[in-house]
Amino acid sequence: MHCLAVGFCVAALSLLTASASFAADISRVLPPGEKPDDVRLKPLRTLNDKYHPWSPPESKEAWEKEAERIRRQILVSNGLWPLPEKTPLDAVIHGPVDRGDYTVEKVVFRSRPGVYVTGSLYRPKKTSTEKRPAVLCPHGHWLNGRFYDSPPKEAADLLKSGAESYLSGARCPLQAIEVQLARMGCVAFVFDTVGTADNLALPHREGFNDVQAELWLQNKMGLQTWNSIRALDFVESLPDVDPKRIGVTGASGGGTQTFILCAIDPRAAVAFPAVMVGTAMQGGCQCENASYMRQGINNVAIAALIAPRPLGMTGANDWTIDIETKGLPELKKIYALYGQEENVAAKCFPQFPHNYNEVSREVMFAWMAKHFGLGHVEVDQTDFWPLTREEMTVFDQTHPAPADWLDAERLRAEMAKESRELMASLEPKKEADVQRFLDVVGTAVDVMVGPRTEPAAIKVKAIGDTERGVQKLLISAGGRSVPAVVLEPTGTPKNETVLWIDGRGKSRLFDAGGKPISAVAKLLAGGYRVALVDVFLTGEFLAEGETAKYAVNANFPGYTYCYNAPLISQRARDIVLAHDALERFGTVGPVHLVGVEGAGPWTLLAQAQMRSPTSKTIVDLNRFRFQNITSADDPNVLPGALRYGDIQGLAALAAIGGKLTISGEGGGDWSVLLSASNSSKGSFELSNDVLRDETLLKALGIQ
The missing domain is CATH 3.40.50.1820 (Alpha/Beta hydrolase fold, catalytic domain)
Structure with missing residues (x-):
């Protein structure tokens, strides 16, 4: 007798002594025409599903095991397993603009050979003997990104609805973030996503969308995430920045970069992704999706990797409208495992559409002030003098765009070459090499x-x-x-x-x-x-x-x-x-x-x-x-x-x-x-x- 399953055994009878022929359906388990009851026969999951559930583990031990698995899943999906070599940034900071109580400088640095990151660096004008907190500000899909200036009618509507109190904020909400942070005593760096503002060597959505890119795990999500990691390196290297007080905030696609970066990089001390964490739509752009990234999980699970570090969020009348009832409770359970439930919070403003408006920004400013230990600071926003496009653009006759900036075809070839070199370096030629091969490829x-x-x-x-x-x-x-x-x-x-x-x-x-x-x-x-x-x-x-x-x-x-x-x-x-x-x-x-x-x-x-x-x-x-x-x-x-x-x-x-x-x-x-x-x-x-x-x-x- 040979037991095959709990509760039953199979007699080892000879097939050769059975009747001359078996029933025609001897190969079938189910009746003819009946398919297995398998969830995979249902329609595939899509980013636009109305509900992406996730249930947190019940114990800290189980969560930390799952958290490590999810973190590896993110890194592999982004083509960042193992992390690439961090080459010199060779940052150039120039062209300061003085706005009285703060300054703005132009920044470009090399995130990897042939790839550059551009942005604006805001600093408080007031001198300080202590190092300052800093905030990274990846932006979402606003037209022209860092250069965004809303049309007059849109700005007027924002003022009328109460979303904004000042024309400057209504016109330039992205600038409003950095201006107020600088006025609070923080260094703030807003950097361009791939294909926006000054970062135009690669298009934002094209160039990495074919099946060969998938087979090499080359994607815009991974490229942008690497740029964010290097932006954190840049800010951490500034002499006036306290490396233990670095926060990250962004809305929409910038919110995606916020929780992804904070999930995989423990140097980010405070996170505030706006209008992006939720259980409905998970991210609509190629720069927010990568193979394997959300299999079995959702944005809430990824955001949970930030625990027990402070995590604040806002929602709006969009796919995040349910954040206080779907998302926040799950995150509270994870933070409770560390005894830090007060370190996670979410506030929804259903009267406003998808945004990072003044009302939402004030929640973020208060969150950063609290967790940076700034004491009581004034977070009520006031008017400011927006920078013109000419004042923001990084490149001019004195500082031209880098000659070695790679286009998509050449960059992909270089990335494939690096992958081949990685595999060559991992080849287990002796017994001591086997574990490293398993750690990476396994x-x-x-x-x-x-x-x-x-x-x-x-x-x-x-x-x-x-x-x-x-x-x-x-x-x-x-x-x-x-x-x-x-x-x-x-x-x-x-x-x-x-x-x-x-x-x-x-x-x-x-x-x-x-x-x-x-x-x-x-x-x-x-x-x-x-x-x-x-x-x-x-x-x-x-x-x-x-x-x-x-x-x-x-x-x-x-x-x-x-x-x-x-x-x-x-x-x-x-x-x-x-x-x-x-x-x-x-x-x-x-x-x-x-x-x-x-x-x-x-x-x-x-x-x-x-x-x-x-x-x-x-x-x-x-x-x-x-x-x-x-x-x-x-x-x-x-x-x-x-x-x-x-x-x-x-x-x-x-x-x-x-x-x-x-x-x-x-x-x-x-x-x-x-x-x-x-x-x-x-x-x-x-x-x-x-x-x-x-x-x-x-x-x-x-x-």
Whole structure:
């Protein structure tokens, strides 16, 4: 008797002594025409969903474990795992404008070779013997960004509605932020987002939207986030700034940058994202979305990473209108774990549309004053003399734009080169190198596949009878439901299982009479249990004649993959789930993987995450390479695959400490696989031939 799940066992009856032919549906778990009850068959999640829920963990220990996972998820999604080298800023500050009680200077610095950040630096005029607090001010999608000057009618309407008290603030709300901060005694730096004001070498929305950019994890979100990190470096380097009192505030897209920066960089002491944190729309621009970033989470979860540092927020009559009842309560629970509930607050002004108006700004000013320890300061805003565009623009005849500023094509080429150099530096040529390879590439793959299900959350349900040595199962976890057929061995049991994935579905592993195909029958005769599963959008997930369709935004795949796992990740995750279910509920012994007929890359990706040292993995790649993908709707699109070494990088991870057989390898450089296998005492076989039965059986010890 061989127990496969809690509460039931399967008799090891011989398949060969069963009736002459099995029922025509021996390969099916569910009745004909019925699909698995799987949440993934519902419409994909989008940024515009009315509700993006997130439930905080109940304990501090559980939260800090989840927080670390989310932080890594953000860094990987932004193409910042590991963080790039911080090259010299070579900042230039010039052109001071004196406004009586404050000054404004022009700033440009290099965030990375060929990329520059431009902005305006506000300083109090009053001298001080102590270092001052500072505030970074990323702006949102106001027309012309830092140069924004609202049309006369719009300014008049703001004054009439009570959103603004002074024409200067109504015209130039972005300048109003920095002016008041300087008047409060703070240094304030407002910097241009990519493609706005003086930062025009790259367009704001174009240039990084194709599938190749996804495969390299090159995106505007990551580029802008890196610019924000370097802006923090710049402000921290100023001699008059107290590095322990640096805050960040911005609204809309600037709010996104605020909570992203503060979530991943602990140097930011105080955060105030305006009209952006919430459970409805999550960010509408390419600069606010990146593959993997919000899978399983929302903006509230990301903002929670700021805890226990002070976090203030405002809402308006937009997607943040419910912040006080949806978002703030969850954040309060996280802050309560640290005994710091008073360090998080939100105030909604539903009478105003999407904004960073005077009413909202005053809440922010009071928040900064309180947490910077400024004592009682006057936060009532007064009129000011707005800077003209000419007074703000950084470049002139004396200070021309940098000659080495890269356009999108050249920048992407440089970023790809850096990724190749990263992988070359990580190649585990000796045993001491293996852990670093795992820390970088393994962590990235964990994000790319998705969190591995805790064993206690896996459920296995028996479907129908267990006659003729066949058990039909539904393996489920987290709303996923994977149909599986398990065949008991006909020879002396080895207490080992082969999990066989066929890209066309498990029905292809039976002949027209319902008998297992030759290779499967030989495995059974050799004493192996064989488990056949239909992973997502194969086999029983499809109606008769239906083809797999995964609706991906062709204009910017990041809009899809920011919220939904790629199809190849879904399939790899199902393989991992089936493996773990069989390993947990089956007879003690290893579970080996076989992937054929298009399932080779999925299976290799699954083993790259599991890195099971007891498993043998046998795959046919059919010469597959991620670099050859050209279409956003290709079922094997895996954002980041090229950044972390293409199929060879995955194979190296899969081979660490294990036994790997690859057929149809397609040539090319496999040195990283050789190094990983040798350094971790693993083994591998590599062939350019298609996977044949004899190769598969030999790899599993059957001659």
